[in-house]
Amino acid sequence: xxxxxxxKAFWKAWKTQISFALVVxxxxxxxxxxxxxxxxxxRTEPNILAETPLENGQTSxxxxxxxxxxxxxxGYKTEFRVTDAKGELIELVMVEEESDTRxxxxxxxxVTVKGGRAHAEITLSEVRVKExxx
Numbered sequence: 001x002x003x004x005x006x007x008k009a010f011w012k013a014w015k016t017q018i019s020f021a022l023v024v025x026x027x028x029x030x031x032x033x034x035x036x037x038x039x040x041x042x043r044t045e046p047n048i049l050a051e052t053p054l055e056n057g058q059t060s061x062x063x064x065x066x067x068x069x070x071x072x073x074x075g076y077k078t079e080f081r082v083t084d085a086k087g088e089l090i091e092l093v094m095v096e097e098e099s100d101t102r103x104x105x106x107x108x109x110x111v112t113v114k115g116g117r118a119h120a121e122i123t124l125s126e127v128r129v130k131e132x133x134x
Contacts, residue, residue, distance in 0.1 A: 035102040040066040040076075049078070050109035054118065057085030060111050062095065062122055064104055076101040080122055080132050091134040095122055 031038050040047070046065035053059050064078045078101060082091035108123040122130040 036066075037103050040103070046079075047105075049104055049107040050122075052109055052111045052120075054111065054113060056113075058090065058118075059083050060109065060118075060120055062107050062109050073098075076103060078104070078107075078124075080120060080130070082118075082134060091132070093130075093132050095130050096124065 028038050031041075043066070046063040048061055049064055050062040051059065052061075060080065060082045062078065062080050064076055066075070067077045068074050075098065076096070077094065078096040080091070080093045080095050081089060084090055108121075110121045110123075112119050118134050120132045120134075122132070124130060
């Protein structure tokens, strides 16, 4: 086999391996281009984006999960939940439920308590703040 034929065989094998590697890399990476984290599609537990324990034993959380919908508006749903010391749900507010809601990893949550009432500010972006009182 000549050196030219060896090079052609090497190049053909190299192109095949590179093509395969690109396809394997794109499988998990392609959904990220659309704002979808692949493990969220099969995960049953929601992602906790923010959590604040309160002095009275309550805990406030901002959670996000992927919701499949047969009507074409599947996407991330973001909720604000307050639970008591026993884990019982006290308050549930849907913060974002549009089909174009993007994946979030963390989110700012500020909770203040005055006179037995609580107020939460959930910062969704520089211009969007959701406020919840309970």
